[in-house]
Amino acid sequence: MNTVIIINLNGNAFHLEEPGFQSLRAYLERAQVQLRDNPDKTEIMADLEQAIADKCARYLRPHKNVLTAAEIDDVLKEMGPVQTDGATPAGATGGEQPHVGTKSSAGPAPKRLYQIREGAMLSGVCTGIAAYFSIDVTIVRILFVVLTVLTGGLWTLVYIGMMLVVPFANTGEEHAAAAGAPFNAQEVIDQAKKHYAEFKDSKEWRRHWRQQRREWRRRWHEGAYWWGHNLQRNVHQFSTGAGYGGHLGAALLIPFLAVFNALLFCLWIAAIVSLATTGAIFGWVIGGSIPLWVSILILMFIYSVIARPLRHARRAIYFNTNGYNYLWFAAWYEILSTGVLILVCWFAYTHVPQVHDFFQHFVQNWSTMWNNLIDSFRHTVSHKPSDSWLDAKLSGAAAAASTAFLALRR
Amino acid sequence: MPADQKFNPIRKGLLEFLILQIISADKVYVADMMKRLQETDFATQEGTLYPLLSKMRREEFVDYEWQESDSGPPRKYYKLTAKGKSQLAEFKDYWAYLNTTINQLGR
Numbered sequence: 474m475n476t477v478i479i480i481n482l483n484g485n486a487f488h489l490e491e492p493g494f495q496s497l498r499a500y501l502e503r504a505q506v507q508l509r510d511n512p513d514k515t516e517i518m519a520d521l522e523q524a525i526a527d528k529c530a531r532y533l534r535p536h537k538n539v540l541t542a543a544e545i546d547d548v549l550k551e552m553g554p555v556q557t558d559g560a561t562p563a564g565a566t567g568g569e570q571p572h573v574g575t576k577s578s579a580g581p582a583p584k585r586l587y588q589i590r591e592g593a594m595l596s597g598v599c600t601g602i603a604a605y606f607s608i609d610v611t612i613v614r615i616l617f618v619v620l621t622v623l624t625g626g627l628w629t630l631v632y633i634g635m636m637l638v639v640p641f642a643n644t645g646e647e648h649a650a651a652a653g654a655p656f657n658a659q660e661v662i663d664q665a666k667k668h669y670a671e672f673k674d675s676k677e678w679r680r681h682w683r684q685q686r687r688e689w690r691r692r693w694h695e696g697a698y699w700w701g702h703n704l705q706r707n708v709h710q711f712s713t714g715a716g717y718g719g720h721l722g723a724a725l726l727i728p729f730l731a732v733f734n735a736l737l738f739c740l741w742i743a744a745i746v747s748l749a750t751t752g753a754i755f756g757w758v759i760g761g762s763i764p765l766w767v768s769i770l771i772l773m774f775i776y777s778v779i780a781r782p783l784r785h786a787r788r789a790i791y792f793n794t795n796g797y798n799y800l801w802f803a804a805w806y807e808i809l810s811t812g813v814l815i816l817v818c819w820f821a822y823t824h825v826p827q828v829h830d831f832f833q834h835f836v837q838n839w840s841t842m843w844n845n846l847i848d849s850f851r852h853t854v855s856h857k858p859s860d861s862w863l864d865a866k867l868s869g870a871a872a873a874a875s876t877a878f879l880a881l882r883r
Numbered sequence: 884m885p886a887d888q889k890f891n892p893i894r895k896g897l898l899e900f901l902i903l904q905i906i907s908a909d910k911v912y913v914a915d916m917m918k919r920l921q922e923t924d925f926a927t928q929e930g931t932l933y934p935l936l937s938k939m940r941r942e943e944f945v946d947y948e949w950q951e952s953d954s955g956p957p958r959k960y961y962k963l964t965a966k967g968k969s970q971l972a973e974f975k976d977y978w979a980y981l982n983t984t985i986n987q988l989g990r
Contacts, residue, residue, distance in 0.1 A: 484956075504930070513937040520937075520959070524913070524929045527955065553928025557938075 477539055483522035487529050488538055493545030497525070504555040511557060525552060587642035587651040588635075596636045604652045626853075633873045727802055730787055731809035734780070739817045741776045745769060746831065749842035765849035846871070894925055899935065901925055903963065903971040906945060910960040936961065944970050 476491040489497065504521060508514040528548040532540055540548075586605050588597035599617060603610035621628040642651045744754050748768060752758070787806060821828040831838050850870070905911060905919055913932060920926050939945045944967035947959040963971070 508934065511934065511937070513941065517933050517937050520913075520933045521929065523956065524933070527914075530955075551928065553930035555930040555934060557934050 475542075482526040482529070483519050485526040485530075487526070487540060489540050489545060490542045493540055493542035496542065496545055496549060500549050500552070507555045507557055517555075521552070521555065525549075528552070585647075585650045586639055587647055588639050589642050589648070589651060595632075597641065598632060598635045598639060601639060601642070601651060607652065630870050630873075634869055637869075727787075727806050728809050730783060731806050732813050734783055735810045735813035735817065737776070737779065737783075739814065739821075741772065743821075743828075745772055746842065747827075748772070749845055750831070750838060752845070764853045766846055766853070767849075769846070898925055898927060898931075899939065900971065900974045902932075902935070902939070903944060903967055903974070906961050906963050907968065907971055910948075910962045912950075912958040912960050914958075916961075939967075943967075 477488050478491055478494040480487050480489055480494065480497070501518070501522075504518065505514075508517055511517065525548060528551060529540055529545075532544045532548075587601045589600040589604055590597045591600070592610065593600050594614070599613045600610050603613045606613075617628065617632065621632075640647075642648045748754050749765065752765065822832060823829070901920070901923075902916060905916055911919075913929065913936070916932065917927065917929070936945065940947065943964055945961050946964050947961045949957045950960045951957050
């Protein structure tokens with residue numbers, strides 16, 4: 474039994490077996506690449522598709538409406554690789570067996586570094602490197618972990634950098650370039666077949682990894698939501714206790730949550746600012762030698778762990794109001810929390826001298842914070858004085874950290 | 884007939900003129916051309932033929948028109964343009980000249 478894919482060839486529908494579909498797609502992608510500079514590309518592609526469709530139709534009978542992978546390969550062999558002017562082959566030497574050039578018309582195939590999503594654990598950097606050097610991806614992963622430990626975490630920055638910079642391999646040609654394989658129609662077909670076989674073999678592994686990841690995700694959610702769920706249950710009991718009373722309860726809980734959340738946010742921001750400017754949270758010096766940037770990351774993490782269940786509780790209230798005034802509750806919450814936020818800011822600005830000072834010299838303070846942060850990075854990385862490449866790396870790391878934080882908040 | 888691989892470039896270069904010659908007789912479509920070439924030393928495949936024909940059409944040696952067929956979709960029937968005809972004549976002259984040159988050199 475085989476999965477069947479329905480395709481459209483120049484207006485004709487065909488049922489293909491999955492591996493056959495892969496071969497055909499590889500062939501057409503290759504043709505696209507060959508013809509990319511050809512002004513008549515669309516027309517030639519349509520002609521080729523029509524020719525393939527005609528050949529495919531020969532294999533169909535009233536009670537056979539699926540093309541097997543082998544039949545597709547025969548069709549493609551009959552079509553021959555798409556060659557343009559410079560590399561038009563002489564065709565057959567004997568008539569029956571067409572001569573297919575063994576050398577790629579483009580000379581030695583270019584080898585490039587790509588990220589390969591297939592089989593990736595994070596982004597595909599390791600799979601890409603493994604393909605580039607033709608080594609096992611596990612070796613690359615172990616190497617990365619070892620390097621991360623040896624460099625005291627700095628290697629993570631390299632990984633993130635590669636994640637952002639190295640392109641993804643999307644087309645068949647890019648996949649071939651990633652592995653440095655010569656790109657030739659016949660070989661593409663062979664590779665597609667090989668990959669499919671490997672894919673089948675590795676299914677067990679993939680399933681294993683998927684389960685593993687699901688498990689991790691589940692644990693994380695459980696941990697983070699542990700008291701969120703408790704709160705949710707209590708809220709649920711409270712708000713559904715009695716029809717009208719329940720709504721009233723929810724309406725009363727909303728302002729409580731709004732005020733609490735706004736205060737928490739202010740407190741968190743203030744803690745970060747105070748930590749970054751004075752090196753201590755409201756005068757409380759964090760013991761040991763935890764660098765500034767690590768403490769800030771910890772603060773971010775703590776905040777997201779606390780804020781998550783609160784958000785959950787809020788949603789629980791929204792949905793326990795039978796839905797019909799969901800928007801009203803949401804608006805009510807937003808207005809309240811924004812109001813509290815403004816109120817707190819105003820109060821702090823007028824009554825707390827430190828806050829007042831901070832905003833009076835905001836630009837200067839901001840640069841102090843930033844410099845402190847950079848310095849803490851530098852100390853972690855090396856005890857040498859500043860060098861400029863580090864600055865670039867650090868801003869990259871800061872961006873990555875904030876992205877991670879935003880992702881966590883979601 | 885087993886032809887030497889060394890002749891491949893020659894066949895490659897001649898293919899375009901052979902197509903001109905095939906089209907000169909009558910309007911033909913691609914499957915016809917393939918069938919005719921199949922019997923010769925110049926058998927070729929769609930993957931090669933379609934890009935070549937599109938190039939020849941761009942250079943205005945050939946042109947095509949759509950014609951309904953009894954079986955299947957409408958087909959592109961190719962025919963020679965005036966420019967194509969003179970190109971073919973030129974080629975035939977040149978081929979004859981090459982022949983005499985080769986034969987005379989051997990003497």
